[in-house]
Structures are given as structure tokens and as C-alpha cells.
Amino acid sequence: MSSQNELSLLTFRSLCDRCRQESERFFAQKEHDPRFCYELFRRAFVHGNELAWECLYDRYQKLVLSWVTRHALYAGLGEEASYFMNRAFEKMWQGIPADNFAKFPDLKSLLRYLQMCTHAVMVDFARWKEQAHLWDRATQVNDGEDEYDPFATIMDPDMRPEREVAHQEMQAILWQRLNDLCNSEKEHLVVHGYFVLDLKPRQIFDIHSEHFADVREVSRTKDNFLARVRRNDEFREFLENA
Incomplete structure (x- = not known):
């Protein structure tokens, strides 16, 4: 049985728990296995699994908040960091149709896209706010x-x-x-x-x-x-x- 098939047989709760554990290892700069979080993304985007998306949101919101607060534009935008965090997740959700998920071969590519979405929503907001x-x-x-x-x-x-x-x-x-x-x-x-x-x-x-x-x-x-x-x-x- 392939590795992908084994992951697909995991229950949602088991998958979410393993994603949390592996993420903690990653942020602690320890060896980690990214497949579990990637499988959550696959279930969220390919199968429209809301629980998978909620688990990912909970797992990565602190990471996105850190991108927001470190962004060069943040200090002058006059909005809470959580506003841009939520807009970034929304932009990612809207930007990856199920048919296009295969273009993201691993977890690293998905997180890179999420970071790009974070940058994009902040630049768009700044442009709207500062046009005058x-x-x-x-x-x-x-x-x-x-x-x-x-x-x-x-x-x-x-x-x-x-x-x-x-x-x-x-x-x-x-x-x-x-x-x-x-x-x-x-x-x-x-x-x-x-x-x-x-x-x-x-x-x-x-x-x-x-x-x-x-x-x-x-x-x-x-x-x-x-x-x-x-x-x-x-x-x-x-x-x-x-």
C-alpha cells in the first residue's frame, strides 16, 4: 500500500493530531514529517472538507500572524493583524480550485503560496487605503x-x-x-x-x-x-x- 493510501485511511482526528505534532517539531527545528499536514490540505481543497480546513486554520494562524506583523507595510495600515490573517486564508481558499491542487506538490509549496497571499492582501489594502x-x-x-x-x-x-x-x-x-x-x-x-x-x-x-x-x-x-x-x-x- 502506498504512503498516500495509508494517509488517506487515517481518521480526521488522527490526521489533525499528527499535523499538530509534526508542526511543533518543525517550529522547534527538529526532524518532522510534512505529509500529515499536506494530507489535511488535500482533503480541504480537493474534497472540500471543512473540518480539515478548520484544523489547518488553527494550526497555521500564528504563522500567518507572524508574517503580517513583520511585514514592512503593517505598521501603517491601521488594522488588526487578525484582519489580514483572515483575508490571507480567504484568498488562499479562493485561489486553489480542486483541479489545481496538484500544482502544489508538497507542504512547502502550499505554505509559500499562503505567504504570498498574506503579502498580496496587505499590499491591496494599502493601495486602497492610500490611493488618495x-x-x-x-x-x-x-x-x-x-x-x-x-x-x-x-x-x-x-x-x-x-x-x-x-x-x-x-x-x-x-x-x-x-x-x-x-x-x-x-x-x-x-x-x-x-x-x-x-x-x-x-x-x-x-x-x-x-x-x-x-x-x-x-x-x-x-x-x-x-x-x-x-x-x-x-x-x-x-x-x-x-
């Missing part, structure tokens, strides 16, 4: 220099409530224009982090370290982008007519 801050941040692109500010003409600090809808629409248009001016994935990551999420270069690097050699590259990418925006006559005309 794009405008205030944009007025600072010159860092006090006496040169043309390509964003200042669309700023309205005394905006009235009846103009809020139009303001939000203009935000979306401006963000799309900024995206269109990006020449690379690196520029897109930096522009989104700087303008939308209000992150410092160090924070952008912490989140996207796989794309940049160091923090200085993040700063150079930002500075080069802003310099190109200032020279772009079409973008300047767009802002003047906004």
Missing part, C-alpha cells in the same frame, strides 16, 4: 527645488465634498498615466510603492528585494523616473488641462 495620498505625495516630487512641479496644477487642498467623485476619477486616470510612463517592472514597483503606498526606498526594497540589488538602486530608479516625468511635455499638458 497620491495627490499629497505628488506635490513633494521636487523636494523643495525651484523647478517645474508636474503635479501641482491638479492639487486642490480645499476640495469640497461634491467634487470627491470627480477627484477619485482623476486619481485613477493619473495613476494610469504614471503606469504608462514606466519603462520597466522595476519602475512600476517603485512608482507604486512611492506614490500610492507612500513607502520609503528602504521599505520598497524590503518588499521587492528580489528585483533590486540594494536600496540605492530603488532610489536611482525613483529619481530617474521623476526626471523623465518632468521632461515629458505630453504629461505636463495632461496635468495642466486636468
Whole structure:
């Protein structure tokens, strides 16, 4: 009888207990067997077993909470860590249809995906929360220099409530224009982090370290982008007519 068949014959309670024991061994940096927790994931996603999902939620919620609280964005989001933990589990649940479970060959790949879901829900929340801050941040692109500010003409600090809808629409248009001016994935990551999420270069690097050699590259990418925006006559005309 194969190892998979043996696991499939285990009762739910036995499987959940073994998953707990092996997880504790893993976090204690001892030898452990990941098959039991993986089998719980299989039953949850392939068979829609709610009890298996509840056991996994109970087993891994502390791990997800640790990812949330260590995330570079967490301190500025203004939400409890448990909110993002629950959103991460929901995103994972929605993101793995039964037919796609085979794409995750082991427990490590499943936990890596859960960590990606945690990052994604926090970035999405930050983008939603900070979208309006794009405008205030944009007025600072010159860092006090006496040169043309390509964003200042669309700023309205005394905006009235009846103009809020139009303001939000203009935000979306401006963000799309900024995206269109990006020449690379690196520029897109930096522009989104700087303008939308209000992150410092160090924070952008912490989140996207796989794309940049160091923090200085993040700063150079930002500075080069802003310099190109200032020279772009079409973008300047767009802002003047906004």
C-alpha cells in the first residue's frame, strides 16, 4: 500500500493530531514529517472538507500572524493583524480550485503560496487605503527645488465634498498615466510603492528585494523616473488641462 493510501485511511482526528505534532517539531527545528499536514490540505481543497480546513486554520494562524506583523507595510495600515490573517486564508481558499491542487506538490509549496497571499492582501489594502495620498505625495516630487512641479496644477487642498467623485476619477486616470510612463517592472514597483503606498526606498526594497540589488538602486530608479516625468511635455499638458 502506498504512503498516500495509508494517509488517506487515517481518521480526521488522527490526521489533525499528527499535523499538530509534526508542526511543533518543525517550529522547534527538529526532524518532522510534512505529509500529515499536506494530507489535511488535500482533503480541504480537493474534497472540500471543512473540518480539515478548520484544523489547518488553527494550526497555521500564528504563522500567518507572524508574517503580517513583520511585514514592512503593517505598521501603517491601521488594522488588526487578525484582519489580514483572515483575508490571507480567504484568498488562499479562493485561489486553489480542486483541479489545481496538484500544482502544489508538497507542504512547502502550499505554505509559500499562503505567504504570498498574506503579502498580496496587505499590499491591496494599502493601495486602497492610500490611493488618495497620491495627490499629497505628488506635490513633494521636487523636494523643495525651484523647478517645474508636474503635479501641482491638479492639487486642490480645499476640495469640497461634491467634487470627491470627480477627484477619485482623476486619481485613477493619473495613476494610469504614471503606469504608462514606466519603462520597466522595476519602475512600476517603485512608482507604486512611492506614490500610492507612500513607502520609503528602504521599505520598497524590503518588499521587492528580489528585483533590486540594494536600496540605492530603488532610489536611482525613483529619481530617474521623476526626471523623465518632468521632461515629458505630453504629461505636463495632461496635468495642466486636468
